Amino acid sequence: MAKMEVKTSLLDNMIGVGDMVLLEPLNEDSFINNLKKRFDHSEIYTYIGSVVVSINPYRLLPIYSPEKVEEYRNRNFYELSPHIFALSDEAYRSLRDQDKDQCILITGESGAGKTEASKLVMSYVAAVCGKGAEVNQVKEQLLQSNPVLEAFGNAKTVRNDNSSRFGKYMDIEFDFKGDPLGGVISNYLLEKSRVVKQPRGERNFHIFYQILSGASEDLLNKLKLERDFSRYNYLSLDSARVNGVDDAVNFRTVRNAMQIVGFMDHETQSILEVVAAVLKLGNIEFKPESRVNGLDESKIKDKNELKEICELTGIDQSVLERAFSFRTVEAKQERVSTTLNVAQAYYARDALAKNLYSRLFSWLVTRINESIKAQTKVRKKVMGVLDIYGFEIFEDNSFEQFIINYCNEKLQQIFIELTLKEEQEEYIREGIEWTHIEYFNNAIICDLIENNQTGILAMLDEECLRPGTVTDDTFLEKLNQVCATHQHFESRMSKCSRFLNDTSLPHSCFRIQHYAGKVMYQVEGFVDKNNDLLYRDLSQAMWKANHSLIKALFPEGNPAKINLKRPPTAGSQFKASVATLMKNLQTKNPNYIRCIKPNDKKAAHSFNEALVCHQVRYLGLLENVRVRRAGYAFRQPYELCLERYKMLCKQTWPHWKGPARAGVEVLFNELEIPEEEYSFGRSKIFIRNPRTLFKLEDLRKQRLEDLATLIQKIYRGWKCRTRFLLMKRSQIVIASWYRRYAQQRKYQRIKGSAIIVQSYTRGWKARKLLRELKHQKRCKEAATTIAAYWHGTQARRELKRLKEEARRKHAVAVIWAYWLGLKVRREYRKFFRANAGRKIYEFTLQKIMQKYFLEMKTKMPSLSPIDANWPARPYLFLDATHKELKRIFHLWRCKKYRDQFTDQQKLIYEEKLEASELFKDKKALYPASVGQPFHGAYLEISKNPKYKKLKEAVEEKIIIAEVVNKINRANGKCASRIFLLTKNNVLLADQKSGHIKSLVPLGDVTKVSMSSQNDGFFAVHLKEGSGAAGKGDFLFSSDHLIEMATKLYRTTLSQTNQKLNIEISDEFLVQFRQDKVCVKFIQGNQKNGNIPTCKRKNNRLLEVAVP
């Protein structure tokens, strides 16, 4: 901040005038004085508007430090004291911010400081542009390409110890952010003649000296070189050492730079080998040798050097030797081989050395380009830096100087075009009032050199291509003819008489009045150098080399690619490449650095006014100031101007509706800029004073900061809010997902645990149960098994015993029988001869039977008929007998039993038997009646006086006298009656009075019906049509049914000799008067306890419910 406050303008603490535009009065003297004054105060930079004039200080100034870089960074061009950094910053910023490709044109004569200036620009840009590993590598590669190219392309000249002997244009490529991406280098015509010969006081290219001084012994041995410079013809001796230059240190710097740029070790080695080969080529010497036919021939003096070269480069020695002795010319399929004389051999040698070196240099540039080329295909912004050899005037000027100076003419031309001419023309175009300023336009000189018909280069080409003898003199003659009248061409031999007596102009020279001064060119060598021929034998020899780099340098040596067409001449090649360069520069925004050399002695603090004055003149700097002063310092199209400054006025911000010019007017009025400070052109606004522009810029900067703050504020607010909302939403989403997830996990865990607990419990229970069941089963099985085994054992034991016993008994019996039989037979043999067997059998049988019956007698059971015991059968064959005996015995003991009965008892038993036959297994009531004795006369009629009349009425013997219930036929109700059975009749009498109600002869009783159940109901069916049957069949109920039915049956049988039909059925029909009624027995009604009830259901059905 402090710094900024101290130095805010170019005008502060100014020494002389920082911008020549402000110089008052303006003339050549004041101009030079101003430069001198500033130079003396170490201010080497001065502005002419936006052009930087730089004077070489020839000493190190402390104005390129990193602090200085920071000071100039992002500052306005006119804000600080003039500096090359200010120009670099301006160019870089308008490249980065306004998307304008830039070029930096550095001009000035040799030794004026162009190369240094270009390096300063590059290092400044490298310091301020983007940072980062990748970007830094690109920067480093771009910067390190300089020492490599300088080592191979620079040399000490009388004017400059580090003079660029080639033209260099480097495009640095940037991305949209302003970060460097890479670069492309174009090189222009290397001064290759220097390889073989250097003017007095000058050196060959630096690299030769660097190798010899800096290479290790080992490397030198490999390259077959010796450290001594004097060993090499190509290195002039008089100024081999340069003051203040350490070649050995520089060699290490170069090798290091090559590594950084990306050269592989083997590539570096190959390059050094080629350099060594070139150096050694100079040591090959030839001696003349006459042949018989009188033709001169040459011979290599000492073949050792040749041998070493061939070893280094892998070329066949004989091939190279032949190429130095013969020349093959091919024309229309004819090959003619001619010998070379000594001069031609030397020419061939030098041509080879020059070609090898210049091709190596071009290859180096291509190789560096490969390393530094941008890796992306995005659109690039470009900053071109042009550092070309400066205008030079030597004692002897040749083709090279001609070319170099031509190039400088072209640069001056483009400067004039773009600044002076363009500036004036623009004022006219824009209709701005303008007084014309005279300046020298060098277009006429360019035309003298490059005109396609009459230009010097065209003449030279014509001479070179012309058949017949062509020499430098014929070329000069031609020039004299064609250019004689040209104002800027001078020659002794020209038709123009002006120079006929000019002794300063030798006959073999021509002079050109360049914009920077007159230069006299020696015509010698022009044709040759323009032709730039290398004998084909040599290029073929090179192509055959067993060295990949050399092979690649001479592609035309490949016999398969022989091209009979002449290659373009050096002059036309250069002209074409310069034209391309100019075209390229015109598309870019130019920034000028005009370098001035203060003295010829390369000395610090020395300001040679005459020398500077000369340069100021030819550079047209004064005209430059005049044009600048007469006009306006700054101009810009209205649209761009309005776009740039519209934020400074409320009416034009943010959008101006209407023509841009009106907008700019409003803007300038609003800002109260004095009217004389600007002027309105047709399409541009012209601002007279730079200060007005600074004011605008400052205001804009201030305003931009405010706007940026506003935008930042709004953007930050928006960004924070959006971010907050997003985070809030995200938080909810995440939380809900997490909760869901957590609950799911928890649920799964609980579920899992429950299942585990369940399964454990179930498992435990099941196992317990299983254990119990298994135990039970095992117990059962064990018991069963044990029992089975025990039973088995017992059974088997018993069986075994029984079998044994049976076997023994049987055996005993058999043995006994046999023995007995034997004994008997022995005893009775004498008595029984025949029938003895049958008799023995019968006897035996008799004995057995006897024994059987005797035994039976003791075993007889009791005499009770119901005793079921009976002894077991002793012999199988007696089975039937035994059973029969049992039956007989039973019958006998039954008879015995019966024989004990009285008649009375017999009768009773007969009746009982009868009852059994009738009812056993038929009527459920029967079993209960078995134990009851049959009394018959339950009512003692004879004894009861109540029934005296009844007794009298019944004369016959009463078999049954009993009270029964008579069922009323109509309703099923009961009425007690005395039931009497006599021999012939059945009588029914009133129970109370004994009065006879009905009398039925037994013959009229057809059937008795009853149920099969445990009830006492029975029906007495009467014969149809009988007297008693008037009211129909009787239905009774009695407690002694079995007895009554049995007695009725027996009495009927004995009286009528007919068996009474007794029907046992649960459903039977009875005849009540006219109706046939069905009596139905139903089981299960227990309304009245165990007493059966009777109910007349309808005239067809009478239901009896039995328990």
Ligand SMILES: Nc1ncnc2c1ncn2[C@@H]1O[C@H](COP(=O)(O)OP(=O)(O)OP(=O)(O)O)[C@@H](O)[C@H]1O
């Ligand atoms: N800004 C500077 N500060 C200090 N020394 C400088 C500066 N510019 C140039 N020199 C000195 O001047 C010498 C010549 O400068 P430089 O090589 O840049 O000249 P040139 O214009 O490129 O010449 P040529 O056309 O021969 O290549 C440098 O070697 C250096 O010693």
Ligand SMILES: [Mg+2]
């Ligand atoms: Mg240079």
